[in-house]
Amino acid sequence: MGEKSEQKRQMILTTARHIFAQKGYKDVTMKDIVEACGISRGGLYLYFSSVREVFEAVLKEEEAETDDVFSRRLQEDATVADVLMIFFKEQKKEILGRKEDLTVATYEYNFAHALSAEENPQRRKFDDAVQALSQLLEAGMENGEFYELESRAAAANIMYALEGLRVLSRTIGISEERIDDELFTLVSGIVPD
Amino acid sequence: MGEKSEQKRQMILTTARHIFAQKGYKDVTMKDIVEACGISRGGLYLYFSSVREVFEAVLKEEEAETDDVFSRRLQEDATVADVLMIFFKEQKKEILGRKEDLTVATYEYNFAHALSAEENPQRRKFDDAVQALSQLLEAGMENGEFYELESRAAAANIMYALEGLRVLSRTIGISEERIDDELFTLVSGIVPD
Amino acid sequence: MGEKSEQKRQMILTTARHIFAQKGYKDVTMKDIVEACGISRGGLYLYFSSVREVFEAVLKEEEAETDDVFSRRLQEDATVADVLMIFFKEQKKEILGRKEDLTVATYEYNFAHALSAEENPQRRKFDDAVQALSQLLEAGMENGEFYELESRAAAANIMYALEGLRVLSRTIGISEERIDDELFTLVSGIVPD
Amino acid sequence: MGEKSEQKRQMILTTARHIFAQKGYKDVTMKDIVEACGISRGGLYLYFSSVREVFEAVLKEEEAETDDVFSRRLQEDATVADVLMIFFKEQKKEILGRKEDLTVATYEYNFAHALSAEENPQRRKFDDAVQALSQLLEAGMENGEFYELESRAAAANIMYALEGLRVLSRTIGISEERIDDELFTLVSGIVPD
DNA sequence: TATGAATGAGTCTTCATTCAT
DNA sequence: AATGAATGAAGACTCATTCAT
Numbered sequence: 001m002g003e004k005s006e007q008k009r010q011m012i013l014t015t016a017r018h019i020f021a022q023k024g025y026k027d028v029t030m031k032d033i034v035e036a037c038g039i040s041r042g043g044l045y046l047y048f049s050s051v052r053e054v055f056e057a058v059l060k061e062e063e064a065e066t067d068d069v070f071s072r073r074l075q076e077d078a079t080v081a082d083v084l085m086i087f088f089k090e091q092k093k094e095i096l097g098r099k100e101d102l103t104v105a106t107y108e109y110n111f112a113h114a115l116s117a118e119e120n121p122q123r124r125k126f127d128d129a130v131q132a133l134s135q136l137l138e139a140g141m142e143n144g145e146f147y148e149l150e151s152r153a154a155a156a157n158i159m160y161a162l163e164g165l166r167v168l169s170r171t172i173g174i175s176e177e178r179i180d181d182e183l184f185t186l187v188s189g190i191v192p193d
Numbered sequence: 194m195g196e197k198s199e200q201k202r203q204m205i206l207t208t209a210r211h212i213f214a215q216k217g218y219k220d221v222t223m224k225d226i227v228e229a230c231g232i233s234r235g236g237l238y239l240y241f242s243s244v245r246e247v248f249e250a251v252l253k254e255e256e257a258e259t260d261d262v263f264s265r266r267l268q269e270d271a272t273v274a275d276v277l278m279i280f281f282k283e284q285k286k287e288i289l290g291r292k293e294d295l296t297v298a299t300y301e302y303n304f305a306h307a308l309s310a311e312e313n314p315q316r317r318k319f320d321d322a323v324q325a326l327s328q329l330l331e332a333g334m335e336n337g338e339f340y341e342l343e344s345r346a347a348a349a350n351i352m353y354a355l356e357g358l359r360v361l362s363r364t365i366g367i368s369e370e371r372i373d374d375e376l377f378t379l380v381s382g383i384v385p386d
Numbered sequence: 387m388g389e390k391s392e393q394k395r396q397m398i399l400t401t402a403r404h405i406f407a408q409k410g411y412k413d414v415t416m417k418d419i420v421e422a423c424g425i426s427r428g429g430l431y432l433y434f435s436s437v438r439e440v441f442e443a444v445l446k447e448e449e450a451e452t453d454d455v456f457s458r459r460l461q462e463d464a465t466v467a468d469v470l471m472i473f474f475k476e477q478k479k480e481i482l483g484r485k486e487d488l489t490v491a492t493y494e495y496n497f498a499h500a501l502s503a504e505e506n507p508q509r510r511k512f513d514d515a516v517q518a519l520s521q522l523l524e525a526g527m528e529n530g531e532f533y534e535l536e537s538r539a540a541a542a543n544i545m546y547a548l549e550g551l552r553v554l555s556r557t558i559g560i561s562e563e564r565i566d567d568e569l570f571t572l573v574s575g576i577v578p579d
Numbered sequence: 580m581g582e583k584s585e586q587k588r589q590m591i592l593t594t595a596r597h598i599f600a601q602k603g604y605k606d607v608t609m610k611d612i613v614e615a616c617g618i619s620r621g622g623l624y625l626y627f628s629s630v631r632e633v634f635e636a637v638l639k640e641e642e643a644e645t646d647d648v649f650s651r652r653l654q655e656d657a658t659v660a661d662v663l664m665i666f667f668k669e670q671k672k673e674i675l676g677r678k679e680d681l682t683v684a685t686y687e688y689n690f691a692h693a694l695s696a697e698e699n700p701q702r703r704k705f706d707d708a709v710q711a712l713s714q715l716l717e718a719g720m721e722n723g724e725f726y727e728l729e730s731r732a733a734a735a736n737i738m739y740a741l742e743g744l745r746v747l748s749r750t751i752g753i754s755e756e757r758i759d760d761e762l763f764t765l766v767s768g769i770v771p772d
Numbered sequence: 773t774a775t776g777a778a779t780g781a782g783t784c785t786t787c788a789t790t791c792a793t
Numbered sequence: 794a795a796t797g798a799a800t801g802a803a804g805a806c807t808c809a810t811t812c813a814t
Contacts (some may be wrong), residue, residue: 005794024304026219030788038794040271045789104304110364111217111297117366126365153378157354160375171303172319174309182353185346189382198777222804233779239805391773410690412605416809426775431810473645490690496750497603503752512751539764543740546761550742557689559696559706568739571732575768584798610784619800624785779811790800 007138010144012037016054021100025055025108055109061101078082080140081191087133088183095165095179104170130155137190146190158186202240205230206254209247213292217246218301247301255295256314273333274384280326281376288358288372297363323348330383339383351379395433398423399447402440407486411494417438441495448488449507466526467577474569475518481551481565489499490556518539523576532576588626591616592640595633604634604687629657634688641681642700659719660770666712667762674744674758683749709734716769725769737765 019028028051034044048054093099096132106122117123136157140146165182168174206231212221221244227237233344286292299315310316327348333339358375363368401423405414414437420430434440479485494510503509520541526532551568554560594616598607607630615625627633672678687703696702713734719725744761747753 008794026301027305029786031786038250041789042791042797044794046794050788107300107360107364108211108219108304110218114363115366117368120365123365126361150378153374156371156375157378160354160357161350161359162353162357163361164353164358165302167360168319168353168356170307171300172313172316173308175310178349181346182349185343185350223806224804234805235780235807236778239777242806294780394773412687413805415580417807427810428776428812429774432773436809493686493746493750494605494690497687498606500749501752503754506751509751510674512747536764540706542757542761543764546741546743547736547739548743548749549747550739550744552743553686553746554705554739557686558699558702559694561696564735571729571736573622578652587798609785610783620784621786621801622799625798628785775812775814777812777814780807781808784805786803786805788800788802788812791798792797793796793798 005047007017009057010041012039012044012047012054013058017058017061017102018100020055020058020102020105023105025105026112028055028105036068052109052113055105058102059106059109059121063125079145080136080143081145083136084187084190087136088187091162092179092183095162095169095174096176097169103166107167107170126159130159133158140190147192154190161186168193201232205232205237205240205247210251210254210295211244211293213248213251213295213298216298218244218298219305221248221298245302247323248298251295252299252302253312254260256318268381272338273329274338276329277380277383278334280329281380284355285372287378288355288362288367289369290362296359300360300363319352323352326351333383340385342383347383354379391433394425398425398433398440399444400428403444403447403488404486406441406444406488406491409491411437411491412498414441414491428509438499441491444488445492445495445507449511465531466522466529467531469522469577470526470573473522474573477548478565478569479547481555481560482562483555489552493553493556512545516545519544526576533578535576542578547572584626587618591618591623591626591633592637596637596640596681599634599637599681599684602684604630604684605691607634607684631688631692637681638685638688638700642704642748658724659715659722660724662715663719663766663769665689666715667766670741671762674741674748674753675755676748682745686746686749709738714736719769725770728769732768739747740765753763 012033014032016028016033019032019036023032030041030044033051033054034041037044048057069191094103096100097103110120110122134151137146137149137151137154140149141151161182165174165179169179205226209221209226212225212229216225220286221235223234223244226244226247227234230237241250287294287296290296303313303315324343327344328338330342330344330347334341353377358367358372362372387450398419402414402419405418405422409418416427416430416437419437419440420427423430434443480487483489495507496506516538520537523532523535523537523540527534527537547568551560551565555565589611595607595612598611598615602611607629609620609623612630613620616623627636663689668753673680673682676682689699689701709731714728716725716728716730716733720727720730740761744758748758
């Protein structure tokens with residue numbers, strides 16, 4: 001595949017990402033993608049042979065672009081608590097769905113193609129996040145900013161609650177106030193004051 | 194609609210429930226339902242005019258059958274902690290998806306037909322559960338079985354975490370061990386020992 | 387068929403007439419009739435076994451009710467010209483479609499079931515009208531109210547022109563002014579002044 | 580759409596024209612067209628998305644092919660009366676329906692989709708014909724071939740009568756003799772002798 | 773007579789996918 | 794690499810008509 005093709009592939013993925021963000025996963029058709037990209041039906045098939053493949057490629061891109069929030073932040077000079085607050089702030093934005101995101105599409109994708117836990121890339125991503133958060137908590141405990149906690153369990157608990165907020169905000173709807181309340185509850189369990 | 198048709202309606206709902214439990218919501222077609230029920234295409238339309246209508250009727254049935262876990266249990270002679278444990282045990286079973294359930298179908302349904310929070314019946318159900326759990330926690334605090342907590346916030350926190358477990362077990366997959374760990378964490382936050 | 391059934395049959399025809407006047411012939415379904423009449427599907431079939439049969443019965447009723455305009459009027463004391471004017475006035479009303487009428491339905495029915503000229507009842511109706519108009523013209527000529535004309539040809543010509551107006555007003559649309567113009571032209575060809 | 584598709588579009592229209600001429604408008608289904616054309620269901624939808632669209636395209640074609648009878652004839656050396664006779668002869672052929680025509684289909688189409696007079700293309704066509712005939716009459720009057728008449732009114736009257744013949748020949752049936760009689764009547768009103 | 777549940781054929785419409793160019 | 798016309802399967806939906814009650 002020449003450079004030009006690579007560019008086209010990128011274009012397709014970028015365009016498709018918008019579509020998935022808007023329509024989720026299950027309603028997206030090859031036709032949707034073809035039309036949004038302004039390419040030919042056959043043209044799309046040269047790169048991807050199903051909506052599923054397109055989505056998987058979009059997800060892979062996503063992963064590549066997302067670097068670890070914590071490790072990045074930890075290098076800067078900021079208290080551990082600051083890093084935690086930044087993390088929660090970003091989570092809140094994502095939960096609210098204010099930025100174009102693939103949350104619903106990803107849920108739908110996972111429902112549709114139940115992968116074994118091992119081969120599921122989101123699984124690894126989640127575990128990594130738990131791991132990173134856990135380390136952050138330990139760092140906070142060490143320098144006395146946080147309560148003494150079972151870091152692993154606390155990190156997992158936080159991640160479950162955030163995931164609950166995320167899915168509930170897309171299903172039954174959660175007000176910003178409720179989200180703030182819960183984030184406050186979570187923080188209260190970690191940081192004195 | 195005579196008694197016979199009422200029976201048929203019930204049969205359709207029962208059959209459809211199985212289908213939704215197996216295939217979720219988005220993949221189910223009128224044809225699927227028709228074939229599973231062994232009735233004619235037109236026959237189904239006498240009762241429901243879309244898959245959505247069928248699903249909504251299934252959900253309504255479900256709701257009617259589900260009575261409030263807590264209020265039921267509280268009347269029996271058991272410690273509050275016992276009631277809590279029973280609640281968690283049932284939640285675990287549901288999270289594991291061992292019993293034929295509509296979790297995924299309901300998620301897909303909600304993604305597909307974003308209802309305003311007010312008109313969403315699942316919303317009320319969730320709020321009710323938070324409320325009931327909150328009261329249970331207060332009961333436990335009063336008789337000294339539980340820690341002193343902000344009951345409302347604690348109840349919400351638990352419900353969010355459980356929802357997170359529920360959705361994650363259908364997407365990235367959660368091992369029974371992990372579920373047990375999290376339930377233990379949740380219980381530890383409430384009951385001393 | 388008892389008296390009660392006869393009443394029901396009448397009710398069906400009356401109701402169906404409204405439907406045909408509104409929707410024409412080709413779009414009317416047995417379902418439409420059943421619903422408008424508030425009777426059961428099977429019930430309708432006891433009286434009529436197709437939309438066509440219903441429509442034919444409606445037409446037959448119609449015919450029975452319509453008595454000959456001219457013979458009726460001629461008995462009253464009025465000039466022949468007066469009778470002619472009344473005739474044209476009624477035609478105008480019908481052409482404009484101001485009264486609920488079966489014009490379109492009848493056209494559609496005739497297009498759909500091309501009958502031989504002999505067995506077509508509308509054919510006889512039309513010929514009768516030509517005949518009556520012809521006699522009216524002769525009466526007018528005899529007493530000097532009208533020009534001397536080939537009465538048969540003149541009557542036919544008028545009826546064709548009126549039919550043209552009728553169908554054109556339902557297809558391309560004809561303004562009231564145009565209708566008046568044409569009626570004036572027709573009258574001018576008969577009555578001096 | 581390349582040249583090849585343009586050809587296919589033409590083929591569809593030609594085939595569809597036969598169907599409309601045979602079955603009228605209301606009974607024609609997309610399936611009829613698909614089968615007569617020997618193409619796939621989806622294939623037809625690439626060109627037209629409803630029977631209505633097909634019919635409107637057929638009508639548009641028709642219009643494009645039909646050039647104005649009168650203007651064409653007037654350039655040749657012939658008496659005005661000759662042109663008139665040719666016009667009537669063509670009208671007779673059309674009224675008799677000897678050539679495959681869209682009369683009934685067009686009526687049904689107009690009944691089904693009542694357009695405002697302004698946007699109805701047949702309306703313009705009719706008005707143009709009245710206008711052309713009117714000019715022809717004036718030409719005949721000028722050179723003394725025709726009676727002195729109110730040309731506009733006479734032209735309109737003729738067109739209405741012809742339309743009446745046309746529709747009646749498709750509904751109640753009109754014998755060739757009757758048509759000849761009426762055409763003779765019309766001519767007699769214009770040309771002495 | 774009358775009901776209305778049930779059937780199944782018929783149409784419409786959309787898509788994934790292929791393939792000649 | 795790229796195009797886009799073409800196909801046919803799949804699903805939605807509506808009706809005329811029948812039949813047990």
